[in-house]
Amino acid sequence: MDVRRADERYRGGDPATGIESWHAFSFGPYYEPDNLRFGAVIACNEERLAPGAGFDEHPHSHTEIVTWVVEGELTHRDSAGHETVVRPGDVQRLSAAGGVRHVERNDGSKPLVFVQMWLAPLEPGGEPAYEIVRGIADSTPYAVPEAAAMLHVRRLAAGERTAVPEAHHVYVHVVRGEVLLDGVLLGPADEARLTGEKGLELEAATEAELLMWEMA
Template sequence: MTDVRRSADRYRGGDPASGIESLHAFSFGRFYDPDNLRFGAVLACNEERLAPGAGFDEHPHSHTEIVTWVVEGELTHRDSQGHATLVRPGDVQRLSSAGGVRHVERNDGDLPLVFVQMWLAPLSPGGDPSYEIVHGIADSTPYALPQAGAMLHVRRLTPGERTAVPDAAAVYIHVVRGEVRLGETELGPGDSVRITDADGLVLAAAGTAEVLLWELG
């Protein structure tokens, strides 16, 4: 089964007056839809746009796997475990909040920052927080998230290139940029697809495109 969700249908959040614009694919904050709480382990897929100098002040998380993909600009990350990093396009950042952690996310640069942040439910709650950043992950190199029983596939496609959708019980697709086709369905930036029992599906790029695919157990 394939469920296509369009970018225009995302919930709008953030605080535009403070330079923060957020687009939510799932129920988030004050936006509540009991029929759109999660898909498999995926709890959130937020598109965040931060103006220079804007950001999220220190705030807590717990029992959540947080994976961040920067589209443009640089994300400054600091957390209560002592990690302080710059996350750039091509980097995969993971924060396992486990029993509890606090962090800050800001755009300390001179250019606008755009990133996609995905929250996944861990298989087992609690434990100790952990952090990892993979700089410049190679195309088609999967990023394993065993804490959530999931695998992230990053695909940067050239015009006309095709890529297989993982055959899995569930797959979540988010189009970062460009246009791709899934069967007869055209997908653009910000569109997403929730697939159950994926088997033999292929994405084809109309032009240069970037896609995130979550293979879910």
Template sequence: MIRIQRAGERYPGGDRAAGIETRHALSFGPHYDPDNLRFGALLACNEERLAPGAGFDEHPHSHTEIVTWVVEGELTHHDTAGHTTVVRPGDLQRLSSAGGVRHVERNDAGVPLVFVQMWLAPLSPGGEPSYEVVRGIREPYDLPEADARLHVRRPAAGGRVAVPAADFVYVHVVRGTVGLDEELLHPGDAARITDPRGRTLVATTGAEVLIWEMRDWRKALG
């Protein structure tokens, strides 16, 4: 019903010599766990840290919805569909790789970059790539391609956030601390919930939390 994954339990990755540090919540690349391949539509939730000047050179994606949340610094994005953008804290970036696209992600600023990148499985493969950035997002972000919705919540200390009623709910703490049942979640901690009824997050400090609500993809596919 609830599975807590602490920040220190994430799989380490990246290339420290190149200024890249990654922490994976689910199986990713060489870090394979057959019991941790996905949660609902979520295929990856990676915490990325890039030193100034570091980045991921051009590489391909397909059949994946890629949602990025910048925590600190600035992320420069460029893709082969013709988009070049700088994404900052408070902005939400989505790249729908669809039938195939290549992109570059870099830290071209003079300060460290921290971001959370989440990959979701689309209901249908193929199609044309698409891209958007929502600046200073305040409302829930719907991702119908994956039958999912992302909530960005910033409760003050003592604030309460109802856990959405959904088949799968994934909670990732970006800043601050929040309580869930008897557990206290810190930055980088996550909770996977399959019975959200009546559950509430309670901020014990000012906090920033990403919450995915997802429908069981098997129901969506009918």
């Protein structure tokens, strides 16, 4: 079990334009050769956008991009013609495949916080695809077969327990609250990278929200 704390993340973005980014993996100018990926996960970015701020149109390819809004509303537009507003509780996935361009903005009046996770697909290329699941229910798994991965969203009351998936790789990201994992206390934006672990449980020390990736 490899635990990494929120304050170990690389700080990026452009605060002068209302963009703050916290990167869990090597990203852009932040390069650490031993922190390029874990399983299929190649990025886990916590993004904070002030009202009116955003990322102008930019390209992606050969990446599965999954977005979880923590607070506020995210406006998404892409070159395949999709335009949506993503809200807390929604799971958005953009399969960049052979190539796609998109815009991400905070067009609302309140600050926006979202977690964006990038996964490496099993095979490169293909046609871009887009999907959004509105208001995903607690403990409902969301499959990303292109990356042989499954996302588990858990919302726990204080004292509630949940089993950790048993898989070759499991990536745990705490969205809010505090949880105990094998005796280790994890708080907001902390993460745990598990390899070959079996029989683990998470217990919520407070009301908490988690994202867990189960990867073959």
